[in-house]
């Protein structure tokens with residue numbers, strides 16, 4: 549059995565969400581008696597292969613495919629490369645699942661990209677995909693899964709009976725744990741992919757000011773803004789603070805409903821689940837649907853005029869005050885230090 553893991557890269561190297569996926573994939577590989585995980589990373593130019601190999605070996609990669617040649621994020625083209633690797637591992641998934649690929653698995657983080665690429669991979673190969681898994685273990689002829697439903701309110705036990713398993717790992721379910729002791733070096737393969745035009749119809753080129761590609765789902769710092777920000781223009785200090793901290797801005801649903809920011813920036817049950825080291829929630833009340841998306845943050849700081857807002861009572865640090873006064877003061881202090 550080969551356990552592949554799609555690895556996403558951000559400005560700091562391997563995205564933390566992918567280290568979580570690597571941790572689940574490593575457990576699955578060990579249970580299945582595989583030598584280790586085969587990690588697959590995409591980058592416009594070949595990523596620093598040696599550094600990438602060492603970073604991923606520390607999380608259980610035995611082999612790493614560093615794939616270049618596809619400019620930007622192209623989910624169908626990425627899926628096509630994964631389908632090729634799956635086929636090369638034994639069997640030929642093309643139109644319709646092939647029984648010969650039995651036993652292999654492809655794991656990805658439960659991020660927008662991870663879910664989207666694996667959905668495309670399912671379409672390309674005809675294999676079923678299980679999203680938001682928190683555990684996976686081989687049982688005779690199948691895979692036993694536990695996965696989140698309803699934004700994590702329910703845990704479902706399921707058996708995936710398929711020639712090969714496509715899984716994404718719930719955003720906050722698995723901690724990223726490196727292998728203990730000195731990891732064996734991973735074998736790094738540098739691949740240059742050529743994608744067909746039809747596979748590049750959906751393609752997102754990274755913008756240079758997007759923090760090196762850090763996405764909301766993988767960012768280590770998220771500065772959140774809610775109705776309390778007051779207007780679209782009110783986000784300027786949040787964006788300045790996010791840039792100073794090397795993070796990105798996320799928003800509540802009220803903000804997207806008002807049209808102040810796009811839905812892609814929404815945190816929550818019907819938005820993105822985030823797992824940053826720090827979530828700075830500004831003018832957000834902390835409704836249950838919002839909290840469903842940010843409860844995986846390691847530390848929460850809330851800024852709110854209302855000390856009894858749920859976000860304030862759940863935060864590690866709560867600042868009672870007007871965000872329009874607190875944020876400029878914070879930015880000034882950070883700038884004075886740098």
Ligand SMILES: Cc1cc2nc3c(=O)[nH]c(=O)nc-3n(C[C@H](O)[C@H](O)[C@H](O)COP(=O)(O)OP(=O)(O)OC[C@H]3O[C@@H](n4cnc5c(N)ncnc54)[C@H](O)[C@@H]3O)c2cc1C
Nearest residue numbers: 774775776800801816817818819831833837838852853871
């Ligand atoms: C099915 C369903 C799915 C949903 N999914 C999501 C989701 O994915 N994500 C999501 O966010 N919501 C979601 N919601 C909406 C959710 O219930 C809340 O309505 C929403 O999160 C509230 O957004 P908010 O905190 O920005 O606004 P509010 O609840 O209005 O809170 C604004 C806060 O700002 C504070 N404030 C005001 N002025 C200032 C100031 N100057 N300085 C500091 N603080 C100030 C106020 O005290 C208040 O606490 C969903 C709802 C439903 C029914």
